Amino acid sequence: MVKAKKGIGYIMKKQKIQLTVILILLIATAAAYAGVKYYNNNHTEEEETASYTITQDDASSVKELSLTNDNGELSFTKEGDVWYENSDKTVSIDAGALENIIEEAVSVTSEDVIENVEDMSQYGLDNPEITVTYTTENGNITLEIGDYNSAVSKYYVCVKGENMVYTMDSTARDSFTKSLDDLKTVETETLDSESTEADGESFETDGE
Template sequence: MKQKKTLQILLLVFAGLIVLYTGVNLYQKQQSYKEDSDQTMVSDLKSLTSISYNNNGTTLSFIKQNGKWYYTKNKKYPITQSSLESLASTFQKVEAVRELKNADALSDYGLDKPTYTVSVKDKTGKSMTYYIGNATGENYYVTYGDKSKIYTVSSDITSSLSYSLDNLIETDTFPTLSTGNLKKVLVTQNGKTKTYTSKKKNLDGISGGLGVFTFGDCQNYYASQTDLVKYGLDKDSRITIDITYKDTDTKKTKNVVLYIGKKDSDQKNYYVQLKGSHMVYLSDKDVVKNILNP
């Protein structure tokens, strides 16, 4: 009799535990749903047509026209489109991790003097200004407009805001060259041309210089004719390196022309430019000498 009573008690306890577990599980789901519902869209704009943000005290502004992004102060600068599209995507739709209820003063979140200020406008003409303050764990405090609401958002929002203008300029690239893929190099200087080919078996020396050639710092993003004269890159002064090579990826024969100008004031680099480009760079003098005197 006692065993039967003990079994009944155990069954009741077990049933109670099941009810308790079900209740806890339901509560957790409700809390999870509540937490998810706390997430809200800070903004949900249409396609952006302008963006500006401050970077180390300098404000950078960009405008999109006919599907292309431009630097507002100088539309001739070749802006990397993928970087601006990524930036636009970040601030077109901003989702909060949570909204702070009964928030303290803006200064408590670094929003009285924001680390970043970002202003955008979409294709409908709607404008919005975001203010980004202190970090909090993996998130940042953000407000916008009249600063009446404060949110936390993912730290991803700041990933592109440290970019300077130089980071956003799309610079030229120089092909990968070696004895294996060089076909012919013509070096024209002072009206005289020297030819290097595999048939002449004189490519080894010049391929050493071309194989390590790189563009250094960009000195001018859109050089005028007056600038070119200053750099020794005008038609009458420059040295022309006409290169025919086999592209290692496409296996197609291609051509690239490199211009070499004067040395810079430190005498450590040469001014160089690619044919068809408006950009002027510096390149190490020893590398250039290996091309000119292989």
């Protein structure tokens, strides 16, 4: 009987050790799973929220704007509430259309950044296709837009004088490709007058 008791005690002790080992393994597995889940959640969140600020200013503080693109060079000045094209102040400017460009220029962000760039020519920024300069009380900011990267379907962009290169999608870039004709106020009265005159001439012809 004594031997039997020792056998049962040994078995119970062995089972207890096995249960303890299993419990430790379960705790370790749960901790590892929680750690991996935490990392993945935070890593995904960082990827989703990654954003770099290129410009950040108040659009209403902009009093001057210069634009250079394939259509030539344009420069505008705001006097009171009215915008003028500096080379010809008789041209009526659509303030809404011009201010849309300004709003795009003063609030530019990017999902990509290349730091400490020494050779801007490899991004087409030594001779940019488009430049946009706006002036606030704090000074001038010039955006330069260069080559197109077909791999990511974006354009390279930088702030003049800095060694950081970012990317910009084509929608944002297209905002800065406007010509003077795109920014002129449509003379509705003139169009209505021309239409009336044309109708009158047509009526006289029919009467004859």
